[in-house]
Amino acid sequence: MAGTASSNQGAREVYGGVSLFTPNGDSAMDEATDSVKVSVVSSSAAGATQYAEDTPSLQGDFVNMAGVVRKDTAASLVDTDGDRTQMEVDAAGRLWVNASGAAVPVTDNAGSLTVDDGGGSLTVDDGGAALSVDDNGGSLTVDGTVSAAQSGTWTVQPGNTSNTTPWLVSISQGGNTASVSAASALKVDGSAVTQPTNVAQLAGTATDTNSGNKSAGTLRVVIATDQPQLTAALKVDGSAVTQPTNVAQLAGTATDTNSGNKSAGTLRVVLATDQPQLTNALKVDGSATTQPISIVGSTTASSPTTATVNGSSGTVIASNANRKGLALTNTSTGGQRISLHMAAGSAVLDSGITLWPGDSFVMTRETFTTAQINGIASAASGTIGIQEFT
Secondary structure: OOOOOOOEEOOEEEEOOEEEEOOOOOEOEEOOOOEEOOOOOOOOOOOOOOOOOOOOOOOOOOOOOOOEEEOOOOOOOOOOOOOOOOEEEOOOOOEOOOOOOOOOOOOOOOOOOOOOOOOOOOOOOOOOOOOOOOOOOOOOOOOOOOOOOOOOOOOOOOOOOOOOOOOOOOOEEOOEEOOEOOOOOEOOOOOOOOOOOOOOEEOOEEOOOOOOOOOOOOOOOOOOOOOOOOOOOOOOOOOOOOOOOOOOEEOOEEOOOOOOOOOOOOOOOOOOOOOOOOOOOOOOOOOOOOOOOOOOOOOOEOOOEEEEEOOOOEEEEOOOOOOOEEEEEEOOOOOOOEEEEOOOOOOOOOOOEEEOOOOEEEOOOOOOOOOOEEEEEOOOOEEEEEEEEO
């Protein structure tokens, strides 16, 4: 820089003792606008130059270094809003920025995106709007348990279009799974045949409903022993009057129980025709002895015959399993009396049943037998008339 005089020294202008010039020796004075062009050049090679807006960068340009302050934790460097301050970087030299005032898109650049929650929990805030997660036509995998709070109405369906794809449900118990037929009918028994369920029919006959007469469509039922009291009394006869049922009485008389004599409280019964054999024989009279029961229908009389009875025991009539009755008459003409043995043993004179001439014996329930009957006479050549019924 020269003295105070103003002079023109080639490409240099001197004003008030100060020479103003550009780095390449051009005048720093713009005569057209009467303004001064000033270039500040550092004394070192790392200086910087100001450039006009929207001008191209040239090789070897000098630039000013932006000053920043390291702050491992973001915090303001000034006290008052509006004060000038420096930019801040963290310990790794990364510039602190705040994007909370605008939406920040996150993309995996066609790769994979990893979000690490640092072993804690990851919170995604949708700002009160809807949160959209797009797998970009692929699949979205969620590892672990996802908790969801139910709100409003949820639609759960197997396909993407509501009510167009059926659910496939397996019914199983103890490792056994229900199956369906080729026609998709559910099998409801253990056979290989699908059974139809038709409540309108009972064993192929239209089901009886409401009151009316019984038919093949009437379901037979049994009233449970613990049936609760009916709202309306159950009618047990054909009258229009509801009858009370009192098992403690029979026609107004206390019901006979256990063994004992009959009375007005004894219920008359009939043995069923298919009554199974009793463990103990049924007693049919007032004795203490069990009596055989022989039901006699119509009988057929055999041809009358006679037998000769002598002084020693002999056969009067042979045994006959078909015998239903027997009549014997002493027809002796010599005054012989005849004694009988009813159990096929040897007859003894004047023992057991003894018939004098003209006497008759008719077999009764007490004396009935199908065994051989033997006889003995008081003298030789006695005769006895025989009439047998089968």
